[in-house]
């Protein structure tokens with residue numbers, strides 16, 4: 001299965017949705033293929049990106065409070081579902097994959113992973129400056145490559161600028177139009 005087919009499979013059959021457009025998800029998979037295992041993500045929702053990575057055969061670690069789209073129990077504005085752990089578990093079972101899930105708000109970074117290093121880290125939790133910075137601070141010394149989703153959001157873009165100033169290099173970027181006049185951007189940074 002190629003990256004586009006894997007995306008179509010997950011996007012078409014997941015309960016809830018994958019919150020990453022196809023272009024970004026293809027780039028994420030290319031990055032995982034290049035940088036290898038393990039993969040860690042902050043921000044999992046219904047499991048879309050974690051399942052993509054797990055289907056590629058890499059070890060997956062994920063951090064998400066699993067308590068609603070906006071971390072307050074709110075419903076997902078796109079489909080009116082409340083993302084909860086039970087949906088993630090059904091999705092993992094459906095696709096026949098396993099991940100290591102840390103069900104809490106980041107930070108703190110899980111103690112069990114404090115000495116781990118990762119091939120790829122996806123930063124896709126809350127997109128305000130403070131949250132994205134905390135996620136970057138935790139992953140920057142542990143990952144060979146960082147994928148920032150939603151770099152069109154100012155807070156995330158500011159963190160990316162900080163990463164550049166700390167020696168990270170833009171490796172690739174992709175933009176996708178998700179609705180008329182609404183584009184999202186994903187950037188991959190390497191050391």
Ligand SMILES: C[S@@+](CC[C@H](N)C(=O)[O-])C[C@H]1O[C@@H](n2cnc3c(N)ncnc32)[C@H](O)[C@@H]1O
Nearest residue numbers: 018019020043044045048049064105106125126
């Ligand atoms: C954009 S969604 C993730 C989408 C997922 N990566 C995908 O593409 O399908 C954002 C997720 O970040 C989670 N989140 C919000 N604040 C967080 C935090 N402090 N630590 C970890 N996850 C957080 C939310 O619960 C939500 O599930």
